[in-house]
Amino acid sequence: MHSTAILLAAALALSQAPQTSSNNDPLRAERDIARERYLKVEAELSRASLDALSPEQREARARLLDVLDAYVTRADFGVQSLDPGARLPQFVDVDGRRCAIAELLHATGEDELVNEVAATRNTAWIVDLSHDARFLGWLDTHGLALDEAARIQGPPMPKVPNPPDIGDVVPGSGSPSGPGSPAGGGPSAPAPAGPRSPGGFAPAGPTGAGPTSLGPTAPDVPGGSPTGGGPQSEADSTWWQWWEFNKLQFLRPNRLELARGDDAPGRSSASGLSFMRRAMAPLLLREVEHRDARIRAAAAGALGRVAGADSVSVLVERLADGQQSVRDAALLGLGASGASEAQTVLLSAVEHGKAGRVRDLARRERALALLALGLGRRVGFDESCDQAVIELVRRLPSAEREALGVAAMTYVLLNPSHDLLELAAECSNDKSWPVSVRCRAAEALRASDDAETLGELQHLASGSRLELRRSAALAIGEFEHPLAVAGLMTAYDLEKEPVASSFLLVSLGRRGGAKAREQLEAALRGKDALDRPWAALGLGILAREAGDPSSAAVLLEALAEVRSADDRGAYWLALGLTRSPRAQAPLAEALEQAADPRLRMYAAQGLALLGTAAARDALLGRLDDERSPLVRSQIALALGAIGAEQDLDAIVATLDSVAEPLLQGQVASAIAFHGSSAALARLGSLIADEKHDVATRAAAMDGLGMMLCSGEALTLGESARSGNYPQFPDWLREAYATTF
Numbered sequence: 001m002h003s004t005a006i007l008l009a010a011a012l013a014l015s016q017a018p019q020t021s022s023n024n025d026p027l028r029a030e031r032d033i034a035r036e037r038y039l040k041v042e043a044e045l046s047r048a049s050l051d052a053l054s055p056e057q058r059e060a061r062a063r064l065l066d067v068l069d070a071y072v073t074r075a076d077f078g079v080q081s082l083d084p085g086a087r088l089p090q091f092v093d094v095d096g097r098r099c100a101i102a103e104l105l106h107a108t109g110e111d112e113l114v115n116e117v118a119a120t121r122n123t124a125w126i127v128d129l130s131h132d133a134r135f136l137g138w139l140d141t142h143g144l145a146l147d148e149a150a151r152i153q154g155p156p157m158p159k160v161p162n163p164p165d166i167g168d169v170v171p172g173s174g175s176p177s178g179p180g181s182p183a184g185g186g187p188s189a190p191a192p193a194g195p196r197s198p199g200g201f202a203p204a205g206p207t208g209a210g211p212t213s214l215g216p217t218a219p220d221v222p223g224g225s226p227t228g229g230g231p232q233s234e235a236d237s238t239w240w241q242w243w244e245f246n247k248l249q250f251l252r253p254n255r256l257e258l259a260r261g262d263d264a265p266g267r268s269s270a271s272g273l274s275f276m277r278r279a280m281a282p283l284l285l286r287e288v289e290h291r292d293a294r295i296r297a298a299a300a301g302a303l304g305r306v307a308g309a310d311s312v313s314v315l316v317e318r319l320a321d322g323q324q325s326v327r328d329a330a331l332l333g334l335g336a337s338g339a340s341e342a343q344t345v346l347l348s349a350v351e352h353g354k355a356g357r358v359r360d361l362a363r364r365e366r367a368l369a370l371l372a373l374g375l376g377r378r379v380g381f382d383e384s385c386d387q388a389v390i391e392l393v394r395r396l397p398s399a400e401r402e403a404l405g406v407a408a409m410t411y412v413l414l415n416p417s418h419d420l421l422e423l424a425a426e427c428s429n430d431k432s433w434p435v436s437v438r439c440r441a442a443e444a445l446r447a448s449d450d451a452e453t454l455g456e457l458q459h460l461a462s463g464s465r466l467e468l469r470r471s472a473a474l475a476i477g478e479f480e481h482p483l484a485v486a487g488l489m490t491a492y493d494l495e496k497e498p499v500a501s502s503f504l505l506v507s508l509g510r511r512g513g514a515k516a517r518e519q520l521e522a523a524l525r526g527k528d529a530l531d532r533p534w535a536a537l538g539l540g541i542l543a544r545e546a547g548d549p550s551s552a553a554v555l556l557e558a559l560a561e562v563r564s565a566d567d568r569g570a571y572w573l574a575l576g577l578t579r580s581p582r583a584q585a586p587l588a589e590a591l592e593q594a595a596d597p598r599l600r601m602y603a604a605q606g607l608a609l610l611g612t613a614a615a616r617d618a619l620l621g622r623l624d625d626e627r628s629p630l631v632r633s634q635i636a637l638a639l640g641a642i643g644a645e646q647d648l649d650a651i652v653a654t655l656d657s658v659a660e661p662l663l664q665g666q667v668a669s670a671i672a673f674h675g676s677s678a679a680l681a682r683l684g685s686l687i688a689d690e691k692h693d694v695a696t697r698a699a700a701m702d703g704l705g706m707m708l709c710s711g712e713a714l715t716l717g718e719s720a721r722s723g724n725y726p727q728f729p730d731w732l733r734e735a736y737a738t739t740f
Contacts, residue, residue: 030157031075037493038072038100041151044515053143061143067107068152071100078156082123085464087155087494089125092118101126101153110138126150127483128455147515150486155462155494237499237726239533239570240598242506245725245736248717250544250577250609254643254675256707276680277708281307283687284701288314293323294661298698300326301738302705304333304342312341316356319349328368332740335372338380338710346373347388350404363403364731370407371716371735374414379711386415390423402434406729409440413719416447425456428468439471439727446478446722454481461491469500471724477507478722485511489519499726502534509538510722512545524558532558533570540574544609549580556582568594569602576609583610588618597628604631608638616642623650629658633666640673648674652682661695668699669739672706672713680707706739716740 025031045065050058078093080086091102091114098106102114113134121128126149129135139149258272284306287299300318303311311333318330331349334342349355349369361369370389377385393408409427412420425448427433427441442460445453457479460472473491476484488511492504505523508516520542523535536555543551552575559571572590575583587610590603604622607615616639623635636654639647651674655667668686671679686692686700706713720736728736 027079027157027159031077033494034077034154034157035072035075037154037490038068040493041154042069042072044151045148048145048148050143057141057143060141064104064108064142064144067104068100071103077154079159080156081159083158083464085158087158087462088459089123089153089155089462091122091124093156097156099153099156101149104142104152105138108138108142113138123459125455125458125487126153127451127458127481127487130451130483147483147486150483151490154490158464237502239502239537239567240602241725242502242534243537243570243573245720245723246506247605248714249721251605251637251641253641253669253673253706253713256675256677256680258677258680273708277306277308280684280704280708281310283684284704285314287687287697287701288318292694293321293326294694294698295701296321297323297325297329298701300333301329301336301740302333302701302708304330304335304337305705305709305740308337308710309339309341311337312339312345315342316345319355319361320357327365328734331365331368331372332375332735332738334369335375335381336379336705336709336740338376338378340380340382343373343376343381343385346370346376347385351388351392363400366400367403367407367731368735370404371410371732374411374719375715375740377411377415378715379709386417386420390419393423393427402436403729403731405433405437406440406732409437409444410719410732412444413440413447414715416444421445421448421453425453428460429456435465435467436727436729439467439724442468442471443475443723446475449480451481451483454479454484454487458487458491461487462494466497466500467724467727469495469497470503471727473500473503473507474722474724477503477510479511485513485516489515492519492523498530501528501531503724505531505534505538506541507538507722509541510545512542517542517551521554524554529564532562533567536571536574537577540577543578543580549578549582552578552580552582556586559586565596565599569599572599572602572606573609576606579610581612584612584614584618587615591618591622597631600626600628600631601634604634604638608641611642616644616647620647620650623654629660629663633658633663633670636667636670637673640670643674643676645676645678648676648678648682651679655686655696661699664695665699665702668696668703669706671700672703672739675707680704683707702739714739 042065045068050061053061076097078090078097078099079095080088080090080093082088082090090099092098098114102118105111105114117124117129126146130146136146139146144152256273258276281303284299284303287295288303290296290299296318300315304315315330315333315337318326321327321330331346334346345355346369349361350366350373353359353361353366355361355369370392373381373385373389389408389411392404396404405427409424412424421444424441424444428438428445430438433441442457445457448454454476457472457476460468461476463469463472469491473488473495476488476491485508488504488508492501492508495501495504505520508519517539520535520539523531524539526532526535536558539551539555543549555571555574555578559568559575562568562571568590572587575587583606587603587606591600591607594600594603604619607619619635619638619642623632623639626632626635632654636651639651648671651667651670654670655664658664658667668683671683683700683704687697687704690697692700716736716738725733
């Protein structure tokens with residue numbers, strides 16, 4: 001082509017291109033974001049292996065990619081006005097602009113399919129077309145995989161750019177009655193500040209001033225909320241806060257086995273557990289009447305787990321206790337009993353606000369009773385509970401919707417079923433529900449695996465409501481569907497809000513695969529410093545799930561460039577998650593040399609995640625020299641998780657070196673984590689000896705409940721995992737700080 005013709009062609013292209021001056025084009029920034037994403041997708045497509053394609057498919061694919069490149073160069077992307085500020089898909093927008101996939105279909109003569117989708121499913125994601133035989137046939141003919149089509153599809157630009165979500169993050173975070181206190185009169189008062197714990201203050205759980213567990217803690221940053229006693233700030237949305245709500249997925253107690261067949265012929269572990277429960281129940285029955293509320297609360301919580309049906313009448317009496325902490329523990333204990341009698345009591349408490357001698361339960365207690373019902377459903381309550389929850393949600397008055405709605409969706413998270421998931425899907429999309437309920441409902445949808453639900457979650461993850469974007473981002477990370485990764489990648493490419501972006505990164509780690517790993521490594525090396533610790537954690541999770549320790553090399557290289565001391569803890573945890581031998585030396589060095597006790601704590605947890613003999617040696621070697629009670633308690637917990645028989649004495653001895661009740665609770669959990677019959681005996685002796693102080697004995701009761709419970713210990717943690725924790729109300733945060 002002659003130079004004059006080239007200049008004329010360029011001038012013509014410029015005259016037809018969209019105007020990009022800031023004065024005439026308010027969507028310029030959105031167009032730049034969309035163009036950048038398409039260029040990234042083009043690069044991904046160019047790197048894909050074509051070995052499985054026929055020559056005809058390769059040729060057709062190449063032609064399609066030329067069409068896509070021209071589409072990106074024109075940059076005349078669609079604009080949607082259905083939901084201002086959202087990024088919802090539109091096959092064809094109101095002005096006739098086609099999305100990228102529709103453009104490719106049009107270029108290959110598939111206008112009939114384009115028009116049909118635009119007329120009947122115009123807001124469909126590719127996952128919504130994943131069962132359309134014509135669409136799948138077209139993809140095959142043109143050498144495109146379904147997940148590649150999902151990456152090509154880009155939602156149109158929002159007509160109104162996303163407004164800042166100021167003041168829209170945690171509405172009604174105070175108490176379960178909606179905005180404000182249980183009476184609805186304003187934010188609840190902050191609980192008294194406790195001692196420093198993993199990253200901040202450890203909240204007292206339903207056991208009140210008694211022992212706490214491995215439950216979540218608030219961040220140790222300016223502006224953080226000490227114990228969740230009011231609306232949570234954005235400082236609450238940090239990687240260490242995420243870790244506190246998710247660590248129990250990776251740090252699990254060892255299962256207690258008693259009287260194994262090889263050392264007690266004719267006796268099973270189950271019969272040994274039954275014997276120990278019967279032996280310990282009288283001690284707990286006595287202590288539930290103790291003058292100190294800390295003992296009563298701990299005993300009530302343990303009694304339900306240990307004594308089963310025999311605990312019900314005693315726990316019902318405790319529902320009239322003068323201390324809130326005891327009443328809370330009694331409610332959860334009733335659920336943990338799994339007894340049919342307890343089911344009846346809790347259903348009455350939830351539906352009518354009545355239980356035993358108590359005739360007017362507070363809204364907070366009804367919400368906790370519903371959570372207890374979810375616990376009981378896991379260990380013995382029958383399926384009528386599910387229908388009762390569905391009927392309750394259908395008839396909730398507006399004043400009770402936030403408290404009991406959040407509790408009901410947490411019930412669904414604990415006990416997903418077809419009918420309950422349908423209920424969650426309805427609530428997640430119903431704008432009449434408080435946003436905190438819709439968030440929990442979206443998180444509950446992670447238990448589904450159908451394309452329609454994934455499409456709904458992608459809509460929420462691309463919507464204008466920040467809180468729902470965060471919850472959906474976390475839910476997709478646990479969603480078992482081959483197109484989940486493509487959805488997460490696209491959402492991350494377009495997300496502007498830092499916390500939602502961070503949640504998308506850890507969700508990519510949960511889903512795993514080569515494409516997720518590539519995205520995480522790019523974020524780890526990227527310019528956004530806020531994303532890097534999250535990308536590190538995502539990469540660690542991915543490596544752990546895939547059984548691939550090679551990610552440790554990438555993490556170590558990135559760690560060498562970290563300038564923020566606070567962020568190093570995320571990399572140390574990520575290294576532990578990889579289970580790579582290469583993580584041993586840097587973690588042991590960090591445990592010994594890190595100046596901040598919190599960082600030494602994360603190094604100890606990283607070694608626990610490694611779980612090797614060398615990791616155990618490093619923990620034991622540091623225990624004698626460590627001066628921080630916080631770190632000592634966490635070393636004990638790490639040793640308990642590793643579970644070496646000979647380490648029990650060192651763990652128990654740590655109790656004498658930590659005076660704070662909250663840290664004593666951590667050490668009691670460490671003893672319970674050890675999982676041995678000797679550990680059980682130590683807890684029993686701590687409880688029985690009244691010379692020990694109240695906090696120690698209460699902590700031991702809590703540990704005993706963990707060891708002798710029916711089903712899995714720390715069940716509540718399953719519903720905290722991948723939860724949008726800035727939306728958790730105070731009563732739920734407190735419940736998550738227990739060992740139930």
